[in-house]
Amino acid sequence: MFTLHDYLPSQNGWKARVLLGLLDIPYDSRIVSIFEGESHTDAFLELNPAGAVPVLQLEDGSAIAESNAILTYLAEGTRFLPADRYRRAKVMQWLFFEQYNVEPVIGSLRFWTLTGRLERNQGMVAGKREAGARTLAALDRCLGDTPFLIGNDFTIADIAVYAYSHRAEDCGFRLSDYPAFLAWAGRVRDTIGPGYPVHSYGIDPHSGG
Template sequence: MKLYDYPKSGNGYKARLLLAQLNQPYDYIPLDILRGETRTDSFLQKNPNGRIPLLELDDGTFLPESNAILFFLAQGSRYWPSATLEQAQVLQWLFFEQYSHEPNIATARFWLSIKGLEDTPFNNGLLAQKQKQGRAALEVMETHLNNRPFFVGDRYTIADMALYAYTHVAGEGGFTLSDYPNVSHWLGRVCGQPGHVTLGQWQSAAS
């Protein structure tokens, strides 16, 4: 398989993390989104949406969208529960991550630590709104993690991977993680999982 990705992307990191924990070899193809490398004709033929991550399967099929990639790769593994309700709960948190969490926490991080944001009253207002909504998402996570180690079924699943990706670097978006002790303890538990790799790593354990 091939993974097309931007090395600083939390969405891409989700796929890298699961691939490593599955001990699944893959070829890593880094693309610079700031230079428009996902907007070239050749890449748009692979993913017309022009976004990373993009997983190319061995048969040549292209699978975009980070949480769809997690779902696909996790099938039959310990990271995807067998009970129907727990499967639905994993999906619940994947949807939460993409609707309430990532658009706010990841965007604030991108503006402050990757692309930069021009210091204007309008931009500062946009950032403040993203940070407010990001803190609301962290509060939801903080409440849910009270007296439970992981998000679904008391065990580590792709729900944790999806939420970990941008939460663990939320400080780069101006969020104070020490304000969320349950979240902070959960981050430590995720780091302690077998096969864990950091955001800066992009080779699977078997590569």
């Protein structure tokens, strides 16, 4: 059985949880207390030298880090990752976009906001806000004429991009300014279903949230 090394408030972990669930893949969940340093022990750094969750550990003990690499591994051969070369490259386009324009921008701002870290990161906040607005505008532009990021089919690109972007109001963005984005987020939410809650940082007394 797979093991998912996870931290419940992490939306990167959420991506993996969603796809494992949609694919009906049973797995063990191992919760890593990241604010107590559990992702920086020697044992954990063997799994992921970057010291971060999520990590998917396979039956033979080998490990895959980076949420979007985990999605790609799990989705291989399923309806969530097209085999066609062009469409597959388009999925990759959005996975890379997410790692540059969504997670370290909206994800970071949201993390700082919800865990009381805005003040100490003050020097970066204005830049992230501008970048986040550009990200949402880019998504809104793209999603005006397509139901999902890659046409009619829901793929891992939608899971990855949705994870942090749909929570952008947690850090002060107004999603009603982005109607096509909002309509897409509704379609993604309905496709994923109700079984994958977003966990508050408040469940972890060590998070500061």
